[in-house]
Amino acid sequence: MVTRLILVLGDQLTETVAALRQADKARYVVVMAEVADEAAYVRHHPKKIAFCFAAMRHFAARLEQDGWTVDYTKLDADQPHQSIPAALLAAADRHGATKVLATRPGEWRLIEALDETPLDVTQLEDDRFIASHADFDRWAEGRRELRMEWFYREMRRKTGLLMDGDAPEGGKWNFDHDNRKAAPGDVDFSGPMHFTPDTTTEEVLTLVEAHFPDNFGTLRPFWFAVEPGQAKQALAHWIRGGLPKFGDYQDAMLSDNRFLWHSVISMYLNAGLLDPLEICRAAEEAYRSGHAPLNAVEGFIRQIIGWREYMRGIYFREGPGYTRRNVLNHRRKLPDFFWTAKTDMRCIAKTVEQTRDEAYAHHIQRLMVTGNFALLAGIDPHEVHEWYLAVYADAYEWVEAPNVIGMSQFADGGIVGSKPYVSSGNYINKMSDYCGGCAYSVTTKTGQGACPFNLLYWSFLDRHRDRFEKNPRMAQMYRTWDRMDAGKRETILQEADTFLAGL
Template sequence: MARLILILGDQLSETLSALQAGDKARDTVVMAEVTEEGAYVRHHPKKIALILAAMRKFASHLQDQGWGVAYTRLDDAKNTGTIAGELLRRAAQTGADEVIATTPGEWRLIRELQSLPLKVSLRPDTRFIATRADFADWAEGRKQLRMEYFYREMRRKTGLLMEGGKPVGGKWNFDQENRKAPPKEITCADPMQFTPDAETEAVLDLVARRFGDHFGDLRPFHFAVTRADARRALQQFIREGLPLFGDYQDAMLRGQKWLYHSVLSPYLNIGLLLPLEVCRAAEDAWKAGDVPINAAEGFIRQILGWREFVRGIYFVQGEDYPSRNALDHRRALPPLYWGAETEMRCLSEAVAQTREEAYAHHIQRLMVTGNFALLAGINPTEVHEWYLAVYADAFEWVEAPNTVGMSQFADGGIVGSKPYVSSGAYINRMSDYCKSCAYKVSQKLGEGACPFNLLYWHFLARHRERFEGNPRMGNMYRTWDRMEDGRRARIIAQAEDFLTRMEAGDRV
């Protein structure tokens, strides 16, 4: 009997388990560009274009390999607008009564496939280094789920940066050598950029017509949309960016969107690159003496450790994870996240870059946009949906734990042992944003005081009952308690005035 092989837009890998289970002689590959996937949150136009263009290239590659592919374009007259609808339509055309799919990375799509009136066989996503069962076994019975210990298990499993069962250099990580202040100049080229061909230009025109009112600039578009080009981008990063990645991975500079970052996560997350090949490339560069250990280890940890860890968290925690709100934050996401003008230079820079590139690096996301949302008490569901929408590498399995857990502490401490909050001092240390800001980062109170300084203490005060017993936060509360009563009262009043003006839509 004929079967359908479903391939989603973030599953563009020849090694995909659904393809491995298929038979070219009798099965039909189904790929579909559908409105629902572009609009269930208002995805950045660049993100939509990346996925659609890469899907078309991958479909052509599969046809060249001898697969029969039933491909639905977004503007096809018979397009039903949903993945489920397209599967039913193709089943009726082919007489197929079974769908083979690699398990999606989102509960929403898993449930959609499971509700089909067809036999659906969901295969594990073998492109990850840890299976869901591996992570569940590791997590079972642990009081705390900490990435560092999971990462060590992954190092042992893969042998990456290991010698004789021990970590190379005698340490599991080299963070003390990383996180330097911004360099005076950037000495590497920007991540490799690619000129769209005629087919990709047609996709860009289509996305402009259908999703042109979504937040974000569609053009210029310079993402790779084939595995070959993604491999070229990987090779350039290993050669140009990785040597100083460790040193400056947390740095932020005006006018420098990329610094030493790889910008490979979009390609990893849609399947054009595989995690182990990227990690091996970094390890090989270290073995060859081309990059220092702190750079290679820091980069590998983001993929082998953090990326695998958050996927495990997403599936172990279950379908309700993205909607958790442990701190009961209820404020609406303010317009400044959608580009409204703000006097805060750091937020203005991060949001503008996000609008232009569908990209910001991890510290811009965590310690600027995320830190502000947490300090200001923004509803984490709205924050989650914003991150999911605006970044080209955002898919729920990776985005939700990073946002709900790491950034917003909305999971109550499953991902992190403490909330990632800071005053303006951290941003000033790691960037040049504060030098051109209307607010004064050195000012803690009064006219011109940095909002991060005010909101930092406001956050600690309103959540004292929850956090004062946290051993990593005790010093913060002792500092707060040493302030005179009048000063504490003025800080709270000024922070609340700022929040009231922000909620009213004033420029802040």
């Protein structure tokens, strides 16, 4: 009987993933490998590397217990592999195999690498998602604008989540208007569940310390779940304590509380330790039982079956060149303080410090603090994309790139967003406590101590006027700009240029 190989990647840690589901244990050998290229194609946060490797090792052990033959190569093996294709070729040589069954990777880079591998590789669609590529393309075909809200409604109908017959529960599809409260003085949720590393995970932590000592990010303490059972515990813990107030305060930011009421389960979901429908049904049950309000549950479910599925659809529909889009022609280099946190802008410093320590920041910190600054300052969107891909534990290109290139940096010209997500310091002040104690004054528009976000906001609008002034969602901003005294406008632009020159 001829042996065949099954490739399982580090974000495919689901025992029912397509390639495993379509194979039998008697004829197939599962190939898993910790390879140098995947650990270093961007300088990943050490917590992300440790999470992936530890979860992979635990997954391999579960497969072996279930009767699979697993060919697993560690990064510190005597003969480690540089790349996934190299790992496959070595395994094929060891087992006398020529055929490989794989679940299609979530990055064009790896899809193309498997296509070029001199083995007979069959790539099956990853059906752990609610919308297949064909489903998304059918929805998108002929539409002038690919807006997430309309796609999200289709996913609600398809799944039946929060539906009352053919109508949305509560009479509205979207309760986002109710989910924009600034944080209160205290937070009554303890934050995400922490897990003590076992022997396997400790071995990985030691490996990561040895191999990636200079990567941005703090490795220890390491508290992530690395097995499905732990991930389910983390989900249940959050639904009990975090979900009820998640909706109200999901956009809020606090200097001394990094998690507020957020779930912090996206890394588990994106690696395959949790199933999207399992998560959403657990949240829906919390609403049906009266434990959590509709605005919280709807907002959470929208992030998963709305944004997450939509981002994947955009990534694969737009193709391999999407991460190089740059319609605004932004060319400035990424400032060093994105790595060092050494800046007098307290909102940036706090977000980067949190990212360094936790490999996590929530969506508003990513979109309206670091992302907002990068867009206002004209940072090269590909550099911004690679930063986000490197520093967050939940970042895989299929979900990260459309969020950054499209939603955050408007580099795709409006495929994802109908307008750029830019704001002055007022928004950050409203939604956070970052501005208190900052070296800059959020109420100062020009001159000594003026908040850079205030200066850069108007500078951005001015230099991109030809593109945005006819956008109905931005017309009021330009009317406000035009009503300013000409001298004040000139001062703003000069001070913005001076600040940017100092980056």
